[in-house]
Amino acid sequence: MSVVEAEAVEVQLEAPAGLWRDAFHRLIRNPGAIVGFVFVFVFVIAAVFAPLIATHDPVEQNLLLIANGCCPGPSAEHWFGVDLLGRDLFSRIVYGARVSLLIGVVAVSFGLTIGLFFGAIAGYVGGVVDSTIMRFMDVMLAVPGLLLAIGIVAALGPGLKEVMIAVGLANVPIFARLVRSSILAQRDADFVVAAKAVGVKQHSILFSHILPNAISPVIVTATLAMATAIIDVAGLGFLGIGLQDPDETPEWGSMLTEVNEYLQTAPFLALIPGTAIVISVLGFNLIGDGLREALDPKLRGR
Amino acid sequence: MLRFVVRRLLLLVPILIGLSILVFVWIRALPGSPADSLLGERATPELVKEYNERFGLDDPVYVQYWRYVKTTSHFDFGVSVATHRNVSDEIKERFPATVELALAAMLFATLLGIPLGFVAAKKYGGAIDHASLFASLIGVSIPVFFLAILLKYVFAVRLGWLPSVGRIDVESDVEHPTNFYVVDAIITRDWATLRDVLAHLVLPAIALGSIPLAIITRITRASVLDVQNEDYVRTARAKGLAPRTVDRRHILRNALLPISTIIGLQVGLLLSGAILTETVFAFPGMGSWLREAIFNRDYPVLQGGILFLALVFVIVNLLVDISYAIINPRIRYS
Numbered sequence: 001m002s003v004v005e006a007e008a009v010e011v012q013l014e015a016p017a018g019l020w021r022d023a024f025h026r027l028i029r030n031p032g033a034i035v036g037f038v039f040v041f042v043f044v045i046a047a048v049f050a051p052l053i054a055t056h057d058p059v060e061q062n063l064l065l066i067a068n069g070c071c072p073g074p075s076a077e078h079w080f081g082v083d084l085l086g087r088d089l090f091s092r093i094v095y096g097a098r099v100s101l102l103i104g105v106v107a108v109s110f111g112l113t114i115g116l117f118f119g120a121i122a123g124y125v126g127g128v129v130d131s132t133i134m135r136f137m138d139v140m141l142a143v144p145g146l147l148l149a150i151g152i153v154a155a156l157g158p159g160l161k162e163v164m165i166a167v168g169l170a171n172v173p174i175f176a177r178l179v180r181s182s183i184l185a186q187r188d189a190d191f192v193v194a195a196k197a198v199g200v201k202q203h204s205i206l207f208s209h210i211l212p213n214a215i216s217p218v219i220v221t222a223t224l225a226m227a228t229a230i231i232d233v234a235g236l237g238f239l240g241i242g243l244q245d246p247d248e249t250p251e252w253g254s255m256l257t258e259v260n261e262y263l264q265t266a267p268f269l270a271l272i273p274g275t276a277i278v279i280s281v282l283g284f285n286l287i288g289d290g291l292r293e294a295l296d297p298k299l300r301g302r
Numbered sequence: 303m304l305r306f307v308v309r310r311l312l313l314l315v316p317i318l319i320g321l322s323i324l325v326f327v328w329i330r331a332l333p334g335s336p337a338d339s340l341l342g343e344r345a346t347p348e349l350v351k352e353y354n355e356r357f358g359l360d361d362p363v364y365v366q367y368w369r370y371v372k373t374t375s376h377f378d379f380g381v382s383v384a385t386h387r388n389v390s391d392e393i394k395e396r397f398p399a400t401v402e403l404a405l406a407a408m409l410f411a412t413l414l415g416i417p418l419g420f421v422a423a424k425k426y427g428g429a430i431d432h433a434s435l436f437a438s439l440i441g442v443s444i445p446v447f448f449l450a451i452l453l454k455y456v457f458a459v460r461l462g463w464l465p466s467v468g469r470i471d472v473e474s475d476v477e478h479p480t481n482f483y484v485v486d487a488i489i490t491r492d493w494a495t496l497r498d499v500l501a502h503l504v505l506p507a508i509a510l511g512s513i514p515l516a517i518i519t520r521i522t523r524a525s526v527l528d529v530q531n532e533d534y535v536r537t538a539r540a541k542g543l544a545p546r547t548v549d550r551r552h553i554l555r556n557a558l559l560p561i562s563t564i565i566g567l568q569v570g571l572l573l574s575g576a577i578l579t580e581t582v583f584a585f586p587g588m589g590s591w592l593r594e595a596i597f598n599r600d601y602p603v604l605q606g607g608i609l610f611l612a613l614v615f616v617i618v619n620l621l622v623d624i625s626y627a628i629i630n631p632r633i634r635y636s
Contacts, residue, residue: 239596
């Protein structure tokens, strides 16, 4: 075997490991990310298997339970106690995970898809198209996120779908900017020039050559956006403007709305849903940070 | 420098036009016509028709848009449906409250965040460093309103150290010439009121400042870690400058550059957070006002308030850009 052949073999041996495999190995060696995965795992399991895990009907009211004042705390029958209307808090938390996860995933995917689309076009086409799209994104960024979401919900009316759109749209400019700058950095790279030279079509250069290489910051941002989305949904719920009927749909944020007056007698009513939000958000933040470090080892510990 | 400022100002124009179109379209997308929402239950077909004619709602859209631009550029946002007061008058009262709260929050975040981030970087990998990383992670993961409720529970309800609601003692009847209560108390030399106003600010400011605190700590730490290996820092050390001088004049000064932009970017977060914080503490600022407006379907308040806040946000970002160019001359020419 000649030296050149030996090198070729070596390159081949290393190549399949690649960016993703390396990143994965770094990720699972990061204790923070592992904790994040555990939190998110618990959250997702609760959301998916809510009907099996919940011990009671989350919307069934039992006013007898609060006959002696609000509200009985945790007990063997009601693990997290009962709320102002005598509903089982544990079951409401479990079903609440469902609402948060569903809205979060749909909203982020929605924001991501639209942002990716416009960002990719702006970055790749450039010129007037680029400035038009980006100025529009600037306008969207000029309205603070929660305010934008409130405005959208005010226009569309409350409801699950409406909240998803509101929270998702707030994400559009963030992804559009990110993808655009990633693409600008790739546009003149050698592999793009090479693809052009051999006559690959415009859109397949964009979608099969540039985007896959611009994707790692997008994944990191999407994970962190999940965390923000859960907080935003809870914020809208807390303000009482998210869901059509907060009594019917158990949502974590709205559980914190009416407990203000009961802080003295039943602080657990605020503490438990609040902790549920923190744990799920923390989970996504930890994974996001871990991913960022894994994909860009220079950032380690920063 | 002048050219830079002019260019930034020119960039403002398309944003303002876009913003006004966005808000204009948004008003029209709101459920129920303005006539319905203003007239409420009194709305009869005749009244609605009269109203539409009086306010020119039958005119073509571009005529309406132009009229809308003309009136809003005079800060005339109409009259609140709920209180029947001029929206701009209410903004004059409530905006200072939110500014006071946001400034207090930012002060808390910077005064604590920069030293914390600096110490964490200096003791890289040590206990303080890990604690600060962990704390800032919690800081960005805890919803503002939950932290506000926690603070209220511990320090107001349980310990009773600080007031739990409002901006000033309810029995206070002092004059407020500027509506910035802190400033008012200082110019009238009313120290008892000043103490009262500050006590009301503490908890909301800490709650609202938690996210900027987490971010500023993190950025300061990363920035100091970057800067302290620069050649000029090594040179400064090598020529025998006192470590404290190197820390202050060479490391911190350069590390603060990215931090100043981050502080500007927090304004949007602060405005969003203010809505939630003010709601928890019944703090009479822009945020709690907008929240009530949503419930009352008070569209004049909503459109006036949202447009006004977006304007403030855009202007603050512009000021941050300009101040950044002053601090860091390198940016001007790029």
